[in-house]
Amino acid sequence: MIKIHFPDGAEREYAEGVSAMDIAKSISEGLARKVLAASVNGVVWDASRPINSDVSLKLLTWDDTDGKSTFWHSSAHLMAEAVESMFPGVKFWVGPALDKGFYYDMDLGDKKLTEDDLLQLEKKMNELSKQQNVYVRKEISKNEAVSYFQEKGDQYKLDLLQNLADGEITFLHSGKFHGSLPWSTYSTYRFNKAIKLTSISGAYWKGDEKNKMLTRVYGVTFPSNKELEEYLVMLEEAKKRDHRKLGKELSIFTMDDDVGPGLPLWLPNGTIIIEELEKLAKETEQAAGYKRVVTPHIAKESMYLTSGHLPYYADSMYPPMELDGTKYYLKAMNCPHHHKIFAAEPKSYKDLPLRLAEYGTCYRYEQSGELFGLMRVRCLHMNDAHIYCTKEQFYQEFKAVNDMYLKYFKIFGIDKYVMRLSLHDPAKLGKKYVDEPELWKETEALVRDVLIRTNTPFVEVQDEAAFYGPKIDVQIWSAIGREFTLATNQVDFAQGRRFKLEYTNQENKPDTPLIIHRAPLGTHERFIGFLLEHYAGKFPLWLAPIQVKVLPISDKFLPYAQTISQELKNADIRAEVDDRNEKIGKKIRDTELLRVPYMLVVGEKEMNEGKVAIRRQGKGDTGTATIADFVSSAKSEIKERRAE
RNA sequence: GCCACUUUAGCUCAGCUGGUAGAGCAACUGAUUUGUAAUCAGUAGGUCGUUGGUUCGAUUCCGACAAGUGGCUCCA
Numbered sequence: 064m065i066k067i068h069f070p071d072g073a074e075r076e077y078a079e080g081v082s083a084m085d086i087a088k089s090i091s092e093g094l095a096r097k098v099l100a101a102s103v104n105g106v107v108w109d110a111s112r113p114i115n116s117d118v119s120l121k122l123l124t125w126d127d128t129d130g131k132s133t134f135w136h137s138s139a140h141l142m143a144e145a146v147e148s149m150f151p152g153v154k155f156w157v158g159p160a161l162d163k164g165f166y167y168d169m170d171l172g173d174k175k176l177t178e179d180d181l182l183q184l185e186k187k188m189n190e191l192s193k194q195q196n197v198y199v200r201k202e203i204s205k206n207e208a209v210s211y212f213q214e215k216g217d218q219y220k221l222d223l224l225q226n227l228a229d230g231e232i233t234f235l236h237s238g239k240f241h242g243s244l245p246w247s248t249y250s251t252y253r254f255n256k257a258i259k260l261t262s263i264s265g266a267y268w269k270g271d272e273k274n275k276m277l278t279r280v281y282g283v284t285f286p287s288n289k290e291l292e293e294y295l296v297m298l299e300e301a302k303k304r305d306h307r308k309l310g311k312e313l314s315i316f317t318m319d320d321d322v323g324p325g326l327p328l329w330l331p332n333g334t335i336i337i338e339e340l341e342k343l344a345k346e347t348e349q350a351a352g353y354k355r356v357v358t359p360h361i362a363k364e365s366m367y368l369t370s371g372h373l374p375y376y377a378d379s380m381y382p383p384m385e386l387d388g389t390k391y392y393l394k395a396m397n398c399p400h401h402h403k404i405f406a407a408e409p410k411s412y413k414d415l416p417l418r419l420a421e422y423g424t425c426y427r428y429e430q431s432g433e434l435f436g437l438m439r440v441r442c443l444h445m446n447d448a449h450i451y452c453t454k455e456q457f458y459q460e461f462k463a464v465n466d467m468y469l470k471y472f473k474i475f476g477i478d479k480y481v482m483r484l485s486l487h488d489p490a491k492l493g494k495k496y497v498d499e500p501e502l503w504k505e506t507e508a509l510v511r512d513v514l515i516r517t518n519t520p521f522v523e524v525q526d527e528a529a530f531y532g533p534k535i536d537v538q539i540w541s542a543i544g545r546e547f548t549l550a551t552n553q554v555d556f557a558q559g560r561r562f563k564l565e566y567t568n569q570e571n572k573p574d575t576p577l578i579i580h581r582a583p584l585g586t587h588e589r590f591i592g593f594l595l596e597h598y599a600g601k602f603p604l605w606l607a608p609i610q611v612k613v614l615p616i617s618d619k620f621l622p623y624a625q626t627i628s629q630e631l632k633n634a635d636i637r638a639e640v641d642d643r644n645e646k647i648g649k650k651i652r653d654t655e656l657l658r659v660p661y662m663l664v665v666g667e668k669e670m671n672e673g674k675v676a677i678r679r680q681g682k683g684d685t686g687t688a689t690i691a692d693f694v695s696s697a698k699s700e701i702k703e704r705r706a707e
Numbered sequence: 708g709c710c711a712c713u714u715u716a717g718c719u720c721a722g723c724u725g726g727u728a729g730a731g732c733a734a735c736u737g738a739u740u741u742g743u744a745a746u747c748a749g750u751a752g753g754u755c756g757u758u759g760g761u762u763c764g765a766u767u768c769c770g771a772c773a774a775g776u777g778g779c780u781c782c783a
Contacts, residue, residue, distance in 0.1 A: 177712095264711060264777060272709070272780045272781090312718090431774095432709070435776095543777090646745085648744060649745055
């Protein structure tokens with residue numbers, strides 16, 4: 064007999080060789096129907112795998128993250144089995160579970176999958192899951208596995224085997240599909256009731272663009288059709304708040320073939336948002352002791368050789384233009400220009416920290432396939448600043464920048480983000496990162512220290528640093544789930560020396576400052592793209608391009624409506640009159656769809672009383688007020704940048 | 708840049724297997740003068756992304772290019 068410990072502290076005895084499924088059945092049939100896998104001493108196990116010693120056990124269901132990922136991992140294998148039966152000779156790479164669903168990478172030779180193939184594959188998967196095949200789990204030696212896949216000529220599985228040792232290799236046999244290495248869990252096949260293969264794409268083998276491109280099929284499955292339906296509805300909802308769709312509906316920006324890919328044109332409505340954001344940034348930076356500068360959009364090649372950008376960054380820059388034998392580049396970043404401003408006049412320790420700020424316009428030649436609405440563009444306006452400070456001042460300065468992030472996030476109600484400490488990869492020193500191993504260690508420790516001392520939750524990620532130093536990135540997700548860096552706070556220990564930036568320290572000796580690059584509001588492009596989705600187009604009053612729309616009940620009240628509109632404009636409120644010859648219901652509907660925060664409905668009653676009927680977007684009629692009262696409450700809502 | 712797909716009126720989309728195009732909304736005109744999410748009628752609007760080819764004939768079939776979309780790689 065063996066002892067099984069349960070999460071609630073209970074302990075029960077079972078015969079040796081009992082499976083998690085047997086245990087579930089012994090508790091209740093209902094539970095057994097829900098069990099997808101088991102966590103055995105913290106490791107995810109197939110529910111049918113025999114347990115031969117005392118363990119602590121947690122039965123995993125759809126409600127557990129590990130249960131879901133086990134489910135999706137097995138769906139990936141179910142799909143592989145369907146693919147193999149339809150396209151014999153296919154070779155598989157890996158098929159992991161995702162946050163939502165799964166994919167499988169495969170080499171289909173010359174075969175190209177079509178949308179129709181996906182439907183056929185779904186059908187096949189449904190058939191297979193209904194067959195309720197029994198899968199036999201068998202541990203085999205590395206030699207056996209290698210010779211098996213050598214015979215098959217499957218270089219992908221052989222590659223996977225390289226990193227595994229005897230005792231780690233498991234085969235699962237079912238029908239014709241053989242396949243997989245250790246982590247597979249097949250006991251959940253029978254739960255695959257709602258299957259949707261979502262897309263076909265290419266993916267480089269091992270994620271390296273020098274390697275062959277494999278075919279990747281994405282899919283998602285659910286234990287019931289109801290959940291699949293709900294998921295599809297959710298996807299539709301997400302599409303409605305896609306910034307590309309909202310940007311068009313609300314006349315925020317447009318793209319034009321003649322201007323070029325990734326070069327957005329900001330329409331008047333979008334420009335209002337830009338100006339409001341800049342106003343906020345300038346106020347905030349002014350209060351935090353920043354000084355504003357302005358720099359040209361181009362610079363000579365020599366400056367980017369000095370900065371060290373060219374060897375690391377040339378591929379992401381527009382090709383240079385040559386004038387009188389000198390190459391000029393469009394700037395992809397503002398830092399070198401700012402460094403030149405630092406260098407323009409001699410500096411003493413008394414001048415530090417020096418904080419230079421600019422909403423700089425940069426151009427980056429992003430690969431065509433990477434462009435994405437406003438989120439990834441080739442012309443960007445950066446909320447940039449560079450802080451030159453001593454090592455002693457670093458903690459305080461870096462922390463002040465972090466505090467500024469948090470202040471902004473509060474204003475915008477941004478709470479779904481992850482702070483990411485982005486570190487270098489020692490293997491890429493001299494290639495992707497400046498070759499200063501000691502300085503990397505030192506500055507990475509400095510940054511981590513700030514995060515820890517300020518109790519900021521964060522994750523650490525290798526190989527995401529800037530070439531000149533580690534950074535803290537704020538990661539967010541677009542409506543359709545793509546991840547982006549919204550804001551960034553970076554340390555630079557390299558460029559100061561490259562530009563020979565110096566200040567005279569208290570011992571009257573030259574010293575090189577540390578540099579902080581920071582962009583709490585990221586770029587206008589990405590930030591506004593993000594805000595469109597974050598607010599679903601319903602901007603708070605201070606940001607709304609049209610703040611108030613005056614809606615006369617009929618033409619008879621148009622003069623009164625125009626008087627009100629003028630009073631609002633006099634009070635610096637962005638107001639318009641709907642002077643169309645339409646019924647009030649139509650005017651309200653159209654204004655609601657434009658997400659204008661306030662609608663002032665005026666008819667005979669309001670005109671006689673000198674009042675307005677206030678309607679708040681999304682909330683309906685909220686009563687009447689005098690014009691003066693409305694103006695003063697709207698003005699304070701704007702001034703305080705209230706969320707609502 | 709790579710893999711796959713898409714491109715028809717300002718917007719959203721029809722247009723079966725090749726015989727030069729249609730709807731709704733928006734726009735414009737007129738009627739209506741309206742009380743909290745779509746009043747009615749009429750008018751105008753398209754070398755069917757661009758460009759080669761196949762064909763008596765191409766929006767429709769094939770190729771190239773461009774832009775976009777879903778991914779990969781990459782990034783604020």
